[in-house]
Amino acid sequence: MSASVNPTVRRRRLGAELRRLRELRGMTAEEVAGRLMVSQSKISRLENGRRSISQRDVRDLCDVYEVEDERVRAGLMEMAKESRQRGWWHEFGDIPYSVYIGLEAEASSIRAYESSFVPGLLQTREYAEAVVAGTQPDTDPTAIRRRVEVRLKRQHRIHGEDQLGSLWVVIDEAVLRRQVGGRQVMAEQLWQLVELGERANINLQVIPFSHGSHPGMTGTFSLLEFPESADSTVVYFEGVTSDLYLEKDADVRRYTNLYDHLRAAALSVAESRSMIADIAEEFTK
Secondary structure: OOOOOOOHHHHHHHHHHHHHHHHHHOOHHHHHHHHHHHHHOHHHHHHHOOOOOOHHHHHHHHHOOOOOOHHHHHEEEEEEEEHHHOOOEEEEHHOOOOOHHHHHHHHEEEEEEEEOOOOOHOOOOHHHHHHHHOOOOOHHHHHHHHHHHHHHHHHHHHHHHOOOOOEEEEEEEEHHHOOOOOHHHHHHHHHHHHHHOOOOOOOEEEEEEHHHOOOOHHHHHHEEEEOOOOOOOEEOOOOOOOOOOOOOOHHHHHHHHHHHHHHHHOHHHHHHHHHHHHHHHHHHH
């Protein structure tokens, strides 16, 4: 994605710039909405990058914020145009977590905690098929295949040229024990984790059952960081019908601290790799 425009990231950057311009004018989102005769929620969605923004919207907002510099206006208009382009994932139809895919495609670092299954970036095809079919039982086979293909294409960040600078994953022991797809599928999946865990940019840690309660029991989440300082860190939570994204500094600090506690509760990287290999051996027998 680095060689092409990422519409998700463009929307975030444009939204952040529009928010900055509004705050420079000392205006609230409600005041702007009133001037443009639109809902306050529309202004909020435009600023948080969750909604496509048209060049007409940018023009109207620039008028409200009295932006007279034509170069600034032209730059914002170009960002609006780029933000409406389609990412590679749109080729696969309606993907419910398309915003996340766009962020993941641009991230330089991802820290993830998972308690139920292997994170998508690390899944084998057979494991991914079993996860999608099991978690979405009412989905037709064609849609399942489409979602699996999207998941595998996302793994370009692991296996392709534009690799993540850092992927740090903490998983609960339950991820290793639950027989998703059967014993052979699990064995192949766990051996792949052992292999991937040997890479310099990938760290895997396991929180064993013996540790007891830990902060991750409240739910799974991911922290995504980006190469450009203008792009703030995002805390991501996947939901059944909708996803949640947090970007405020206080929220990011809270979940960064929580993740540090999870890493401290987990086995070391070397110990975790050994544990994964031992359980893989159990499934292989």
